Amino acid sequence: MIIAKDIHKSFGALEVLKGINFTIKQKEFVAIVGASGAGKTTLLQIISTLDKPNKGQIIIDGVDIHTLSPNKQSEFRNQKIGFIFQFHQLLAEFSALENVMMPAMIAQQDPQEAEAKARDLMERLNLKDRFDHKPAQLSGGEKQRVAVARALINSPSVIFADEPTGNLDSKNREDLHHLFKLLRDEFDQTIVIVSHDHDIEHIADRTLHIVDGVIEE
Secondary structure (H helix, E strand, O other), X not given: OEEEEEXXXXXXXEEEXXXXXXXXXXXXXXXXXXXXXXXHHHHHHHHOOOOOOOEEEEEEOOEEHHHOOHHHHHHHHHHXXXXXXXXXXXXXXXXXXXXXXXXXXXXXXXXXXXXXXXXXXXXXXXXOOOOOOOHHHOOHHHHHHHHHHHHHOOOOOEEEEEOOOOOXXXXXXXXXXXXXXXXXXXXXXXXXXXXXXXXXXXXXXXXXEEEOOEEEO
């Protein structure tokens, strides 16, 4: 599903990633855990097409993603990848439903079908009373569930999450842990989470520890 081969990344003289190798299977839930500054967010950005390595290869669903043109890469990202961010990245001027629909509209899907799917996802994530609420009217946990629904709208091959529990209290953090288990077990999603939250290791199928730019499994 995801193959990383000899990934290197430097910023000037600072070498952040020093030869990363791993394979993630379809429907596997993998946590990438490391201290601040260990390179985990840089690695996530590279394997999710948001940045390029100085050296190495990333293959997702049989596609060498960094050989694609910028337009093809954007298309691949929209169709194959779902993102969940620490600070949600919801658009303040749009309702929760409209935020969930956004990737489907970018992909030029039929608006009625996109809305029906968005409503279904939100209902499954206990957000059926929040369709018309703006992000400012939602709790932190609700915002995160809206972000999860948005990540699912295009039925991606993989969901990448960057510190998704970092901005939540203990109750909402536990709820989000259960939600990720739901994504794996009921939605059959491949999930890759980058986090410094070691509790995520207890629900992941496998943990990759990144230390000084290399992976320790």
